[in-house]
Amino acid sequence: MNREEPLPAPALIDEETLRGYLADRLPSELMARVEKALRESASLRARLEDVRNDREDFQLHSLGAIWRRSRLTCPTRQQLGSYLLDALDPDLGEYFRFHLEIVECPFCQANLADLEAQSVAPSAVHESRHRQQRILKSSEHLLNEDGN
Known part of the structure:
Protein backbone atom coordinates (compact mmCIF):
# COMPACT_ATOMS: atom_id res chain seq x y z
CA MET A 1 0.00 0.00 0.00
CA GLN A 59 11.02 41.98 -14.03
CA LEU A 60 11.06 39.66 -17.07
CA HIS A 61 7.41 38.83 -16.67
CA SER A 62 6.05 42.18 -15.62
CA LEU A 63 3.51 43.90 -17.84
CA GLY A 64 6.01 46.66 -18.62
CA ALA A 65 8.74 44.18 -19.59
CA ILE A 66 6.39 42.26 -21.87
CA TRP A 67 5.19 45.53 -23.40
CA ARG A 68 8.77 46.66 -24.08
CA ARG A 69 9.95 43.26 -25.31
CA SER A 70 7.06 42.98 -27.76
CA ARG A 71 7.49 46.64 -28.76
CA LEU A 72 3.74 47.13 -28.66
CA THR A 73 3.98 50.92 -28.92
CA CYS A 74 6.49 50.97 -31.78
CA PRO A 75 5.36 52.15 -35.20
CA THR A 76 5.93 49.92 -38.20
CA ARG A 77 8.73 50.68 -40.63
CA GLN A 78 6.12 51.83 -43.15
CA GLN A 79 4.64 54.23 -40.58
CA LEU A 80 8.13 55.57 -39.84
CA GLY A 81 8.56 56.17 -43.58
CA SER A 82 5.31 58.14 -43.60
CA TYR A 83 6.58 60.03 -40.55
CA LEU A 84 9.72 60.99 -42.49
CA LEU A 85 7.59 62.21 -45.38
CA ASP A 86 5.37 64.15 -42.95
CA ALA A 87 2.40 62.23 -44.35
CA LEU A 88 0.73 61.28 -41.08
CA ASP A 89 -2.23 62.55 -39.16
CA PRO A 90 -0.82 65.32 -36.91
CA ASP A 91 -1.77 63.50 -33.69
CA LEU A 92 -0.09 60.28 -34.83
CA GLY A 93 2.96 62.24 -35.98
CA GLU A 94 3.14 63.88 -32.57
CA TYR A 95 2.98 60.47 -30.89
CA PHE A 96 5.82 59.17 -33.11
CA ARG A 97 7.89 62.26 -32.30
CA PHE A 98 7.29 61.60 -28.58
CA HIS A 99 8.18 57.92 -29.03
CA LEU A 100 11.40 58.77 -30.88
CA GLU A 101 12.59 61.86 -29.01
CA ILE A 102 11.24 61.53 -25.47
CA VAL A 103 10.98 57.76 -24.99
CA GLU A 104 14.08 57.39 -27.21
CA CYS A 105 13.11 53.92 -28.40
CA PRO A 106 16.39 52.47 -29.73
CA PHE A 107 14.64 50.16 -32.22
CA CYS A 108 12.63 52.94 -33.80
CA GLN A 109 15.57 55.34 -33.79
CA ALA A 110 17.67 52.76 -35.66
CA ASN A 111 14.84 52.11 -38.12
CA LEU A 112 14.38 55.84 -38.68
CA ALA A 113 18.12 56.39 -39.19
CA ASP A 114 18.17 53.60 -41.77
CA LEU A 115 15.19 55.08 -43.61
CA GLU A 116 16.79 58.54 -43.53
CA ALA A 117 20.04 57.14 -44.94
CA GLN A 118 18.12 55.46 -47.75
CA SER A 119 16.21 58.63 -48.58
CA VAL A 120 19.32 60.85 -48.53
CA ALA A 121 21.27 58.63 -50.94
CA PRO A 122 18.97 58.11 -53.94
CA SER A 123 21.93 58.75 -56.24
CA ALA A 124 23.69 55.71 -54.75
CA VAL A 125 20.62 53.59 -55.50
CA HIS A 126 20.53 54.98 -59.04
CA GLU A 127 24.24 54.25 -59.52
CA SER A 128 23.75 50.70 -58.25
CA ARG A 129 20.89 50.07 -60.69
CA HIS A 130 22.92 51.59 -63.53
CA ARG A 131 25.88 49.33 -62.65
CA GLN A 132 23.60 46.27 -62.61
CA GLN A 133 22.23 47.17 -66.04
CA ARG A 134 25.75 47.64 -67.47
CA ILE A 135 26.84 44.25 -66.12
CA LEU A 136 23.73 42.56 -67.47
CA LYS A 137 24.16 44.21 -70.87
CA SER A 138 27.83 43.24 -71.06
CA SER A 139 27.04 39.61 -70.29
CA GLU A 140 23.88 39.18 -72.40
CA HIS A 141 25.86 37.40 -75.09
CA LEU A 142 26.93 34.79 -72.52
CA LEU A 143 23.31 34.08 -71.60
CA ASN A 144 22.20 33.55 -75.18
CA GLU A 145 23.02 29.96 -76.20
CA ASP A 146 22.69 30.66 -79.93
CA GLY A 147 25.33 33.38 -79.74
CA ASN A 148 22.85 35.89 -81.20
Whole structure:
Protein backbone atom coordinates (compact mmCIF):
# COMPACT_ATOMS: atom_id res chain seq x y z
CA MET A 1 0.00 0.00 0.00
CA ASN A 2 1.42 3.34 -1.09
CA ARG A 3 1.27 5.87 1.64
CA GLU A 4 1.77 9.55 0.86
CA GLU A 5 4.63 11.25 2.61
CA PRO A 6 3.52 13.83 5.13
CA LEU A 7 3.15 17.34 3.85
CA PRO A 8 6.30 19.38 4.59
CA ALA A 9 5.66 22.02 7.18
CA PRO A 10 5.81 25.57 5.76
CA ALA A 11 8.97 26.23 7.76
CA LEU A 12 10.65 23.20 6.11
CA ILE A 13 10.03 24.48 2.60
CA ASP A 14 13.21 26.36 1.81
CA GLU A 15 13.81 29.22 -0.62
CA GLU A 16 15.32 26.93 -3.24
CA THR A 17 12.13 24.85 -3.26
CA LEU A 18 10.06 28.03 -3.58
CA ARG A 19 12.27 29.17 -6.50
CA GLY A 20 11.75 25.78 -8.12
CA TYR A 21 8.03 26.11 -7.56
CA LEU A 22 7.96 29.55 -9.23
CA ALA A 23 9.99 28.27 -12.19
CA ASP A 24 7.84 25.11 -12.47
CA ARG A 25 10.94 22.94 -12.06
CA LEU A 26 9.82 20.68 -9.23
CA PRO A 27 8.55 17.12 -9.61
CA SER A 28 4.76 17.12 -9.83
CA GLU A 29 4.32 15.49 -6.40
CA LEU A 30 6.42 18.17 -4.71
CA MET A 31 4.69 20.92 -6.71
CA ALA A 32 1.34 19.67 -5.40
CA ARG A 33 2.62 19.54 -1.82
CA VAL A 34 4.06 23.06 -1.98
CA GLU A 35 0.85 24.35 -3.52
CA LYS A 36 -1.22 22.76 -0.77
CA ALA A 37 1.10 24.18 1.88
CA LEU A 38 0.80 27.62 0.26
CA ARG A 39 -3.00 27.45 0.41
CA GLU A 40 -2.83 26.59 4.10
CA SER A 41 -0.13 29.01 5.28
CA ALA A 42 -0.17 32.80 5.05
CA SER A 43 3.42 32.96 6.29
CA LEU A 44 4.55 30.63 3.48
CA ARG A 45 2.68 32.78 0.94
CA ALA A 46 4.53 35.82 2.29
CA ARG A 47 7.86 33.97 1.99
CA LEU A 48 6.94 32.99 -1.57
CA GLU A 49 6.27 36.64 -2.41
CA ASP A 50 9.67 37.60 -0.97
CA VAL A 51 11.36 34.92 -3.08
CA ARG A 52 9.43 36.08 -6.15
CA ASN A 53 10.55 39.68 -5.61
CA ASP A 54 14.19 38.65 -5.09
CA ARG A 55 14.46 36.59 -8.29
CA GLU A 56 16.79 37.84 -11.03
CA ASP A 57 14.05 37.34 -13.63
CA PHE A 58 11.43 39.14 -11.53
CA GLN A 59 11.02 41.98 -14.03
CA LEU A 60 11.06 39.66 -17.07
CA HIS A 61 7.41 38.83 -16.67
CA SER A 62 6.05 42.18 -15.62
CA LEU A 63 3.51 43.90 -17.84
CA GLY A 64 6.01 46.66 -18.62
CA ALA A 65 8.74 44.18 -19.59
CA ILE A 66 6.39 42.26 -21.87
CA TRP A 67 5.19 45.53 -23.40
CA ARG A 68 8.77 46.66 -24.08
CA ARG A 69 9.95 43.26 -25.31
CA SER A 70 7.06 42.98 -27.76
CA ARG A 71 7.49 46.64 -28.76
CA LEU A 72 3.74 47.13 -28.66
CA THR A 73 3.98 50.92 -28.92
CA CYS A 74 6.49 50.97 -31.78
CA PRO A 75 5.36 52.15 -35.20
CA THR A 76 5.93 49.92 -38.20
CA ARG A 77 8.73 50.68 -40.63
CA GLN A 78 6.12 51.83 -43.15
CA GLN A 79 4.64 54.23 -40.58
CA LEU A 80 8.13 55.57 -39.84
CA GLY A 81 8.56 56.17 -43.58
CA SER A 82 5.31 58.14 -43.60
CA TYR A 83 6.58 60.03 -40.55
CA LEU A 84 9.72 60.99 -42.49
CA LEU A 85 7.59 62.21 -45.38
CA ASP A 86 5.37 64.15 -42.95
CA ALA A 87 2.40 62.23 -44.35
CA LEU A 88 0.73 61.28 -41.08
CA ASP A 89 -2.23 62.55 -39.16
CA PRO A 90 -0.82 65.32 -36.91
CA ASP A 91 -1.77 63.50 -33.69
CA LEU A 92 -0.09 60.28 -34.83
CA GLY A 93 2.96 62.24 -35.98
CA GLU A 94 3.14 63.88 -32.57
CA TYR A 95 2.98 60.47 -30.89
CA PHE A 96 5.82 59.17 -33.11
CA ARG A 97 7.89 62.26 -32.30
CA PHE A 98 7.29 61.60 -28.58
CA HIS A 99 8.18 57.92 -29.03
CA LEU A 100 11.40 58.77 -30.88
CA GLU A 101 12.59 61.86 -29.01
CA ILE A 102 11.24 61.53 -25.47
CA VAL A 103 10.98 57.76 -24.99
CA GLU A 104 14.08 57.39 -27.21
CA CYS A 105 13.11 53.92 -28.40
CA PRO A 106 16.39 52.47 -29.73
CA PHE A 107 14.64 50.16 -32.22
CA CYS A 108 12.63 52.94 -33.80
CA GLN A 109 15.57 55.34 -33.79
CA ALA A 110 17.67 52.76 -35.66
CA ASN A 111 14.84 52.11 -38.12
CA LEU A 112 14.38 55.84 -38.68
CA ALA A 113 18.12 56.39 -39.19
CA ASP A 114 18.17 53.60 -41.77
CA LEU A 115 15.19 55.08 -43.61
CA GLU A 116 16.79 58.54 -43.53
CA ALA A 117 20.04 57.14 -44.94
CA GLN A 118 18.12 55.46 -47.75
CA SER A 119 16.21 58.63 -48.58
CA VAL A 120 19.32 60.85 -48.53
CA ALA A 121 21.27 58.63 -50.94
CA PRO A 122 18.97 58.11 -53.94
CA SER A 123 21.93 58.75 -56.24
CA ALA A 124 23.69 55.71 -54.75
CA VAL A 125 20.62 53.59 -55.50
CA HIS A 126 20.53 54.98 -59.04
CA GLU A 127 24.24 54.25 -59.52
CA SER A 128 23.75 50.70 -58.25
CA ARG A 129 20.89 50.07 -60.69
CA HIS A 130 22.92 51.59 -63.53
CA ARG A 131 25.88 49.33 -62.65
CA GLN A 132 23.60 46.27 -62.61
CA GLN A 133 22.23 47.17 -66.04
CA ARG A 134 25.75 47.64 -67.47
CA ILE A 135 26.84 44.25 -66.12
CA LEU A 136 23.73 42.56 -67.47
CA LYS A 137 24.16 44.21 -70.87
CA SER A 138 27.83 43.24 -71.06
CA SER A 139 27.04 39.61 -70.29
CA GLU A 140 23.88 39.18 -72.40
CA HIS A 141 25.86 37.40 -75.09
CA LEU A 142 26.93 34.79 -72.52
CA LEU A 143 23.31 34.08 -71.60
CA ASN A 144 22.20 33.55 -75.18
CA GLU A 145 23.02 29.96 -76.20
CA ASP A 146 22.69 30.66 -79.93
CA GLY A 147 25.33 33.38 -79.74
CA ASN A 148 22.85 35.89 -81.20
